[in-house]
Amino acid sequence: MKIINNAAVIFNYTIKDETGTMLESNANEKVGYIHGSGTTLPGFESALEGKDAGYTTTIVLSPEHAFGDHDESLIIHVPISDFHGQELSLDMEFVMEDGQADEANSIVWRITELTEETVTLDGNHPYAGKTLTFDIEVKEVRVASEEELEHGHIHFDDFDNLSEH
Ligand SMILES: [Zn+2]
Known part of the structure; x- marks a missing residue:
C-alpha cells in the first residue's frame, strides 16, 4: 500500500x-x-x-x-559543589523541568566540560x-x-x- x-x-x-x-x-x-x-x-x-x-x-x-539553532543561553556553568559529590562524567545527561509541570518542557542537560570546580552543562539538542x-x-x-x-x-x-x- x-x-x-x-x-x-x-x-x-x-x-x-x-x-x-x-x-x-x-x-x-x-x-x-x-x-x-x-x-x-x-x-x-x-x-x-x-x-x-x-x-x-x-x-x-x-x-x-x-532541531533548531544552537542557543548560547542554554550553556550554563554550575559549581561542582551543587552536585553534592555525585559522580560526574562527560556526556552525562540530566533531565530537568523548566518550571512547567509538562514533560514537553523538560530540558536534557548534557555535561560538555568538567573541571575541579565547574560543570558546564549544554541544554541544546546535540544536533542543534x-x-x-x-x-x-x-x-x-x-x-x-x-x-x-x-x-x-x-x-x-x-x-x-x-x-x-
Ligand atoms: Zn503503544
Missing part, C-alpha cells in the same frame, strides 16, 4: 551532518511512525507521502526544520545548529492497528516495546 494518513511506516535511516559524518542510524533496530500523526520532524512526512515500500530518498533539513541529511529507505507500509493509532506509535512485537506502552 501507499503511504497515506494512518499508515504504519517502517523504515531504515541514517543521519549525516554537513561534513558527511554519520551521526546516527537505526542499525538493526526497527523504527517506524504513523503517517499523519505529526510525531516525526517537519518535512519528513511530506517527503514520504504517497510512496511505497522500497522507496528510498534523501532529505536535507536545515536547523530550523530539524546542524543541517542534517537523512537517507531513508521505506521497508514496510501497512494499516496501523486501532491500538497503534490510539497510542500514536507503532508496535513491533509484544516483547520489544512493552516499556513504551
Whole structure:
C-alpha cells in the first residue's frame, strides 16, 4: 500500500551532518511512525507521502526544520559543589523541568566540560545548529492497528516495546 494518513511506516535511516559524518542510524533496530500523526520532524512526512515500500530518498533539513539553532543561553556553568559529590562524567545527561509541570518542557542537560570546580552543562539538542541529511529507505507500509493509532506509535512485537506502552 501507499503511504497515506494512518499508515504504519517502517523504515531504515541514517543521519549525516554537513561534513558527511554519520551521526546516527537505526542499525538493526526497527523504527517506524504513523503517517499523519505529526510525531516525526517537519518535512519528513511530506517527503514520504504517497510512496511505497522500497522507496528510498534523501532529505536535507536545515536547523530550523530539524532541531533548531544552537542557543548560547542554554550553556550554563554550575559549581561542582551543587552536585553534592555525585559522580560526574562527560556526556552525562540530566533531565530537568523548566518550571512547567509538562514533560514537553523538560530540558536534557548534557555535561560538555568538567573541571575541579565547574560543570558546564549544554541544554541544546546535540544536533542543534546542524543541517542534517537523512537517507531513508521505506521497508514496510501497512494499516496501523486501532491500538497503534490510539497510542500514536507503532508496535513491533509484544516483547520489544512493552516499556513504551
Ligand atoms: Zn503503544
